[in-house]
Structures are given as C-alpha cells and as structure tokens.
Amino acid sequence: MPHPSLSTAATARELRRLGLVQAQAPAFSFADGTGKEPRTLAYGWHRHANHQLLYAFHGTVRLETAEEVWLLPPHRAAWIPAGARHRTILAGVSLGNVYFDPKRYPSLGGERSRIRVFAAPPLLREMIGYSLRWTNKPRRAEERRYAADFFATLAQLCRTLCAEPRLPYSLPRIGPDRLRAAAEQALSTPGAAALADVARAAALSERTFRRRFHEAAGMTWREYALRARLLLAMEKLAGGKENVTETALAVGFNSLSAFGKAFAGFTGETPNAFRLRSLSSPADPASPASSGTRDRGRRSRAHAAPRRSRGGK
CATH class of the missing domain: 1.10.10.60 (Homeodomain-like)
Known part of the structure; x- marks a missing residue:
C-alpha cells in the first residue's frame, strides 16, 4: 500500500503545526506516532534549523538525501545535522526525535556535517525515551537546569556514536x-x-x-x-x-x-x-498507555529541585 505523501509545502505546514519550526528550548524532543497509533507517512523534502536525532522504537524509516537512501530498522538511529536537506518515509513507525540547537551544540554535525546512521545501544534508546517529557515548550527554572544536564549528556553520547565506523545500510542516489x-x-x-x-x-x-x-x-x-x-x-x-x-x-x-x-x-x-x-523491541515510551510513561512522570518529580520548606517543615 502506498504511503500517504506530503509535498514540500505541505511538509513545511505540518512541521509548523507540530511545533518543530520555532524552538523554545536549546534542546527538546518530539514523539511521532505511538505504539497504538503508528505513523505511516512520506514527508516531503525539508530542512531543520536544529540538529536532529531520529530513532524508531517500532517500524522502519527510509531516510533520503540528494546523495543517499538510508534504511533505519529498529535499533538504528540517525543523526541529521542542522540544514541538511532530506525527506523521510515512515512505515508503521513509533518515532522518537531529539532536536539540538546548533549554537549550543556546535560540534555535533559529524564528518563534513553529513548524516550519520549508527547502531543504537540500550543506553541511547532509554535516554531518547526518557527525553520525550521535554517537548518544545517553555520550562521552569529548576526543570531547565535538569534538562540542560540531561541533553548535554545525550549530546556527548551522540558525538561518540557518530565517530564509530559507518554502517552499510544505504545506497547512493x-x-x-x-x-x-x-x-x-x-x-x-x-x-x-x-x-x-x-x-x-x-x-x-x-x-x-x-x-x-x-x-x-x-x-x-x-x-x-x-x-x-x-x-x-x-x-x-x-x-x-x-x-x-x-x-x-x-x-x-x-x-x-x-x-x-x-x-x-x-x-x-x-x-x-x-x-x-x-x-520484541521494548514497550514504546511515547505511548500514553505505557506504564513507563507514568513511571517517568514520578521520576521527573523526584528529580525536580526540592521545594524550600516553610517553618522548618
């Protein structure tokens, strides 16, 4: 069955509707599709102002550039540098995306700012799932500090993975x-x-x-x-x-x-x-029905800065 396709103009409108055009934080995450409602869609050609880390919890993603066609099966991730023109074709996908401001994370573009695809270790998968609490919305001061430390660690992990040998899961255009x-x-x-x-x-x-x-x-x-x-x-x-x-x-x-x-x-x-x-991939962290979502909410509150007590209480 053919994938529903968006033109370049329709893709720009959809990205704007999803809140992915104007960043309100140095780094933020976005879940595209869930385990119960996976996404099947062909986005048109587009660019992001931010670096993008893309990972499919379920399903497969075909990622195309002017030079190559990549396939991302489960347990593989893609690093897409800011400004890289590309399009993505999603097939029954539950997708986790993390976006990084290139001004705050300037050295994450990879070799000559080319797209990189690499094996995603369990740590990366868990961190992407955990990051989905921080969408592109303003944050409180204590939340900003915790999120900044978390995304800095995730960025360092991506930097290390991007330096690993290139995987052969692509074809030249x-x-x-x-x-x-x-x-x-x-x-x-x-x-x-x-x-x-x-x-x-x-x-x-x-x-x-x-x-x-x-x-x-x-x-x-x-x-x-x-x-x-x-x-x-x-x-x-x-x-x-x-x-x-x-x-x-x-x-x-x-x-x-x-x-x-x-x-x-x-x-x-x-x-x-x-x-x-x-x-047999782990439960989709992006799914609202996932018990992990409730657990993450409790953990988020546990990690928040403690409130100052009043009257010694």
Missing part, C-alpha cells in the same frame, strides 16, 4: 535519468531487477549499462541490486507481516540458505534472529 530508473526499480521491486531487464529499459547494452552504472554509483549493478534486496528484506522482517521464507521470495531469493547467508553477511545476524529482535 543515481544521477542520470536512465540509470536512476533502474536504481529506483532495484529499491521498489528488487526481485524483478534483472540486469537484462534494466539495461533494456535504459536502452543500453548490458555491457554499456554495467560500465555507466559503476561510474555513477561507485559500485557494480550486482552489488547495488544485492544491497537493495537485503535492505528491503530488513524492512519486511522488521514489519512482522511476512516470515523469513516469504521475505526471501519477495526480494528475489529462490534459495532460503542463500538468503540466510547473504543476510547474515550483511547484518551480522540471521534473518530469523533479526526479525525476532525487531518485533
């Missing part, structure tokens, strides 16, 4: 029109993206297509198509609607053992282990 159509076919229906078919569609011989595609993508068509198949497999397995066998067939593998070997080589775990881990 292809420039020339005829080659771009082949790349988009590999992303949408990788099982049907045979070399002979895409070369014919591009009105090129297979040899010429291979050469031009390698020049444009920096990788061979075979490498590109295989990675596209495995990224789509991750998306399907994380969604939970298809089992391992159905997923393997859907992305063009006729051999379950070949699929398992390729998937394990790409992700470091078997398809079944990945699926089970994705579906």
Whole structure:
C-alpha cells in the first residue's frame, strides 16, 4: 500500500503545526506516532534549523538525501545535522526525535556535517525515551537546569556514536535519468531487477549499462541490486507481516540458505534472529498507555529541585 505523501509545502505546514519550526528550548524532543497509533507517512523534502536525532522504537524509516537512501530498522538511529536537506518515509513507525540547537551544540554535525546512521545501544534508546517529557515548550527554572544536564549528556553520547565506523545500510542516489530508473526499480521491486531487464529499459547494452552504472554509483549493478534486496528484506522482517521464507521470495531469493547467508553477511545476524529482535523491541515510551510513561512522570518529580520548606517543615 502506498504511503500517504506530503509535498514540500505541505511538509513545511505540518512541521509548523507540530511545533518543530520555532524552538523554545536549546534542546527538546518530539514523539511521532505511538505504539497504538503508528505513523505511516512520506514527508516531503525539508530542512531543520536544529540538529536532529531520529530513532524508531517500532517500524522502519527510509531516510533520503540528494546523495543517499538510508534504511533505519529498529535499533538504528540517525543523526541529521542542522540544514541538511532530506525527506523521510515512515512505515508503521513509533518515532522518537531529539532536536539540538546548533549554537549550543556546535560540534555535533559529524564528518563534513553529513548524516550519520549508527547502531543504537540500550543506553541511547532509554535516554531518547526518557527525553520525550521535554517537548518544545517553555520550562521552569529548576526543570531547565535538569534538562540542560540531561541533553548535554545525550549530546556527548551522540558525538561518540557518530565517530564509530559507518554502517552499510544505504545506497547512493543515481544521477542520470536512465540509470536512476533502474536504481529506483532495484529499491521498489528488487526481485524483478534483472540486469537484462534494466539495461533494456535504459536502452543500453548490458555491457554499456554495467560500465555507466559503476561510474555513477561507485559500485557494480550486482552489488547495488544485492544491497537493495537485503535492505528491503530488513524492512519486511522488521514489519512482522511476512516470515523469513516469504521475505526471501519477495526480494528475489529462490534459495532460503542463500538468503540466510547473504543476510547474515550483511547484518551480522540471521534473518530469523533479526526479525525476532525487531518485533520484541521494548514497550514504546511515547505511548500514553505505557506504564513507563507514568513511571517517568514520578521520576521527573523526584528529580525536580526540592521545594524550600516553610517553618522548618
């Protein structure tokens, strides 16, 4: 089923409606979708004035820039520097976002201010969930001090994670029109993206297509198509609607053992282990029905500065 899509102008209006345009705090969080009402939506191209930390508690996110297409399965996070033009496609997602003022957190842009995707350790996941109490609203003095310390710690953790080796969960965007159509076919229906078919569609011989595609993508068509198949497999397995066998067939593998070997080589775990881990993610901290929400409220009051007693009481 196609994702509901927003144009660039509609995306700008939606971000303004959600209160994400004019920051009222140096750092704040925003929950997009919950466990009971996940979000399925394609945002149009946009930029943020703040750095953005993006993490899906459930579902998958496709993150696109002019240069790359990223897939964020569960337990992966993205750092999007301020000003980076991008768009996001959400598929049944419960999303946690944290925004940082670049004037207060200037060194978090990463290498040449490029988007970074990294594995999210449990500590980061818990901190993002905890931060959701601090939305883009004015805060009392004692709350500002506590929030400032918390976000400073979270920013330092992000700085460390951004410096880790780059994950391979992306594909380069292809420039020339005829080659771009082949790349988009590999992303949408990788099982049907045979070399002979895409070369014919591009009105090129297979040899010429291979050469031009390698020049444009920096990788061979075979490498590109295989990675596209495995990224789509991750998306399907994380969604939970298809089992391992159905997923393997859907992305063009006729051999379950070949699929398992390729998937394990790409992700470091078997398809079944990945699926089970994705579906057994902890309860969504953004859900109002989560017991953790009530616990966080109690903890928030416990962390607030103690009130000055009157008359020795």
